[in-house]
Amino acid sequence: MLQKRIDDQPSISRSMMREAEEILHRHLKRVGLKQTAQRDTILRTFLETREHLSTDELHRLVKKKDARIGITTVYRTLKLLAECGLASEVAFHDGIARYEHQYNRRSHHHMVCTECGSSVEFFSPEVERLEQEIGRKHHYLTTRHTFQVYGVCEDCRKKNGSRRVV
């Protein structure tokens, strides 16, 4: 509910789209599942948008292409995309799961405004290094990490002198 819509221009080229589809299809074959029109539509829609879609937001976009696709299928397909590394979940601490592209995407992090829900991404190689270092130290085989910074963006500070912070 907090989340404000930023944009949804295509963020991926035609050739990357093709490649991503192949990754999905290979994954489906490997685990004995079937390639379907719905799954392809959902993948394409997902790839055409920018970051941090909730399942519900993605479903709304998907319905524009095929109104008969249900949200259940979107949930299930996002899980598939996460399994084959094309998507990954990112939690903004507001009780809603969001997904972002993972394919050909360098690891990055998020800063989220607790007033309006807008977010910016940033990159920090130091954080990657820390993941490795901490894992080694405690004998974990690390697979991933999350780093989120919360605060209030410039716009919101101008609008409200101060307000409740999540």
Place this chain on the structure above:
Amino acid sequence: MLQKRIDDQPSISRSMMREAEEILHRHLKRVGLKQTAQRDTILRTFLETREHLSTDELHRLVKKKDARIGITTVYRTLKLLAECGLASEVAFHDGIARYEHQYNRRSHHHMVCTECGSSVEFFSPEVERLEQEIGRKHHYLTTRHTFQVYGVCEDCRKKNGSRRVV
């Protein structure tokens, strides 16, 4: 469901307990709320345990002291504790809100095993510095951050050669 129980020895001294109670009482007075036996019991129980309690886990412990306290009150009280800075929410990406002590606690981070749910804490001043730096760069007034590393712990790697990773 994932989360494995690690320990729940007292993690706070008597005098810190007293101080924490005063912080809560002052906060209640300030915002015009009342001091009640339930709130005190919940605070004490919370402080007596170690990190990362879910509301449900805390409720179970609270009931040992006073079986008539309902989970609703635990939810509401944890929110109060968060408001006055004694507790803070920490999300382990499994859909369950957990809380940890915040009082007299230096900022720290978590590494979570995606197999058994156990977690270790670590400290990293670099991460604090990064929060500031990123905030400044994008004109956010930062309030907090989360940094979690996910992986598989040594024990789980010994037990299962490999298994599905969350």
Place this chain on the structure above:
DNA sequence: ATTGCTGCAAACGATTTGCATGAGG
């Protein structure tokens, strides 16, 4: 006395599941 607190049960929103029907291999 007044106002806030409590615990229960019902409501809620996000996500999952059971199932009958439909489509892919």
Place this chain on the structure above:
DNA sequence: CCTCATGCAAATCGTTTGCAGCAAT
């Protein structure tokens, strides 16, 4: 054909809320 996928509705899970009676100020 057989198996898996789909969409719907119902179920589930964590969390929140309405409310009647109770307790703190």
